[in-house]
Amino acid sequence: MTRIKICGVRDRAAIEAAASARADYVGFVFFSKSPRDLSLDEAAGLAGAVPSGIARIGLFVDADDEAIGAAVRAARLDGVQLHGNEGPDRAASVKARFGVEVWKAVPVATHADLAAARRYAGIADRILFDAKTPPGAALPGGMGVRFDWRLLAGFDPGAPWGLAGGLDASTVGEALATTQAPLVDVSSGVEDTLGVKSPAKIRAFCEAVRAR
């Protein structure tokens, strides 16, 4: 069954919607430039609202150990998603130090970008293929940008993986048919406005995935 991650949750209604729609993961963003950024206190409060059976993944962009450690403890994170320029050595170091799952986001625009993913095989617990945002973009992810999913057809990164970038309830079926992704990750596609999750869109997204 395709796994689902709802990224960038900021309130209990989004967590409840994700839980009732049987999402597998919720993502907490720890990146001050993001409209989805959470303080440690906010994250700790939200973590308490996540039912067992849903894993909490913290998203970081080139963060240091101090920042990651504080968030892992405050939000009792099950995993860390590295969404910046972290190389394989940094991914390995985060895994060894914090003992949580490590996901590495790999930005994709062309076929050549896929090769980068293999550097994380055997190190990252999951590789997340996300669209490369345009130069000068406000954020390196979470912007509803998609890439050509056909690039992933038949590609084996050598590790568990997932697909992100520009997914929503109306596109995820085609994305899954094209890529056979074992996990899909969505943020802006289940929002009403930037950073504000829609429980109805979360439910519709999960239903579209499960309908496959």
Ligand SMILES: O=C(O)c1ccccc1NCC(=O)[C@H](O)[C@H](O)COP(=O)(O)O
């Ligand atoms: O969500 C953010 O604000 C964010 C900030 C910095 C790096 C990554 C960020 N989000 C990543 C995601 O939420 C997802 O992994 C992915 O990019 C999908 O986003 P979307 O295209 O909006 O569905």
